[in-house]
Amino acid sequence: MGMSGHASGEAVVGVTVGMTALAAISVISRLATRVGIVRNPGIDDAFITVALLFSVATTITMILQVKHGMGKHEDTLSKQDQLAQLKPFWASVWVYNLAISCTKFSILFQYLRIFPGKKFRSICYILIGVVFVYSCWTFFSAVFACTPVQYFWKPDIPGGHCLDRFAVWFANAGINIVTDIATGVLPLPVFNSLELAKRQKYALMTVFALGGFTCIVSILRLHSLYVISKATDVSWNNPLAAIWSSVEINTGILCSCLPTLKACVSRYFPRLFTTRFDSRHGIAFNELGRGLSGRGDVVQKSVIRSRVAGSDDYDLHSVGSPPKDHELDDGQIQVVTVLEQEVQEWRESRAETDSTKGLVR
DSSP states (O other), X not given: OOTTSOOOHHHHHHHHHHHHHHHHHHHHHHHIIIIIISOOXXXXXXXXXXXXXXXXXXXXHHHHHHHTTTTSOGGGSOHHHHHHHHHHHHHHHHHHHHHHHHHHHHXXXXXHXXXXXXXXXXXXXXXXXXXXXXXXXXXXXXXXXXXXXXXXTOTTSXXXXXXXXXXXXXXXXXXXXXXXHHHHHTTHHHHHTOOOOHHHHHHHHHHHXXXXXXXXXXHHHHHHHHHHHHOSOHHHHSHHHHHHHHHHHHHHHHHHHGGGOHHHHHXXXXXXXXXXXXXXXXXXXXXXXXXXXXXXXXXXXXXXXXXESSSOOOOOOOTTOOOOOOOOOTTOEEEEXXXXXXXXXXXXXXXXXXXXXXTTO
């Protein structure tokens, strides 16, 4: 692969199919975790499923382009192949944008399941609104890039014209990178305030490092966009942009799914993780993938106290009624069992800590 924007058609098919397969495995595992294990699916799972469908559609459009000569010089292709290649190219632009948008929505709605803080949620909703507006623009600017629409793949239509590809594609890519960075940075202040074990911190660092890789891919893709936006030989210069687009989409899907997969891995590979219990807050550390925000959590605690003075008499007290200390006669034994049950509403600071720990437990 050179920096001209060229790559072989075989490379396009290999990379796009391989990356889409990895994304599909991650989404299927995520759904198995959320639906089959923790039984707590949400709107974020729906969005990532739709993102995968658009990723598959993007891969199909790229395979069709390769079938009609992508990766070869246009002057070596028949007129029929040149025109047949442009129609899936047109479709690939807007299905790519939809895949990217659905992935962002999935990540942001996953944040809403995890972090209950009012300030955080307000910022998250604002970012969702920004992504929604951006998504609408990228979709319509791709579908109606030319007037009439058919002019994109039939450039011989009289009076047809198109938007400036360079301006539109680079504006869209720039906004995409900014929203990627904003999405990745948004939860960092919450993580910084947590008291996490090293293992948990390393897991979070891994997830966010891969999220950063998605941003890097988006930036690297800019060069291929520049080449294709200025190219007169689209067939020859489009493959590298196609490859980077597929890597970007599917890396985003993979990163979105990572925080939800530990429960699935723990079930089939139990030796990889130990199961611990947070006695202070009643949260099992193997309960991964559940959104904890906005819910009451039942915390059960058992406290056994005993005082020995010499006999076998037992003084049992009812639940919720802690006993008062009594003077014991010589020769008596008092065993006091206190069972307490409380319904604890998650407050912002405590819930943020416990819910976020659920990402990596």
